Amino acid sequence: MNMENYKLQGEKLPIVTYPDPVLSAKATPVTEFGPDLNKLIKNMLFTMYHAPGIGLAAPQVGISQRIFVLDVDYEREVITNSEGRDEVRMSGFNPMVFINPIITGTSGTTTYEEGCLSVPGVYEEVKRFQTIHVKYQNLKGEHLELEADDLLSICLQHENDHLDGIVFIERLSNLKKNFYKKKMKKEKGT
Numbered sequence: 001m002n003m004e005n006y007k008l009q010g011e012k013l014p015i016v017t018y019p020d021p022v023l024s025a026k027a028t029p030v031t032e033f034g035p036d037l038n039k040l041i042k043n044m045l046f047t048m049y050h051a052p053g054i055g056l057a058a059p060q061v062g063i064s065q066r067i068f069v070l071d072v073d074y075e076r077e078v079i080t081n082s083e084g085r086d087e088v089r090m091s092g093f094n095p096m097v098f099i100n101p102i103i104t105g106t107s108g109t110t111t112y113e114e115g116c117l118s119v120p121g122v123y124e125e126v127k128r129f130q131t132i133h134v135k136y137q138n139l140k141g142e143h144l145e146l147e148a149d150d151l152l153s154i155c156l157q158h159e160n161d162h163l164d165g166i167v168f169i170e171r172l173s174n175l176k177k178n179f180y181k182k183k184m185k186k187e188k189g190t
């Protein structure tokens, strides 16, 4: 599998926003590791890079399965080209794919100002574990594990929450949670 292609080729999938019910559903495990899964992952990575974001879970594109992609390393800059037009340049890609992830260990706590492609315009500090241990499968269905800290750990916890139907605003104080819930519902006219 050539991960390099994933930033360049693919289909931009529509991102669902809160309070779409798919974001509150518990996603189901992946059992088929074939071409359909490959295609979905490729399109999810393309969608994430072009959103742009550092993580994207399948429920965010309306698919209730235990899959997410992330890249906490790539750089993105907007430059003005020789014709005077703005151009987005991305480099240093490190795409990661997590299928059927399970957090099997945690330690410490940290806070980070999080945002979410499904909750546009909201950025709030969320308390997370500092370090986590995660078991997961790759695109081939192979079982792997990883110890993560810093931004990777935070991003993994945020994306893993999506698979359990938890959007990051659910992790805020009741006051903030209710404020954003009302705001998002009002904006969507629901």
Ligand SMILES: [Zn+2]
Residues within 6 Å of the ligand: 115, 116, 117, 118, 158, 159, 162, 168
């Ligand atoms: Zn999110």
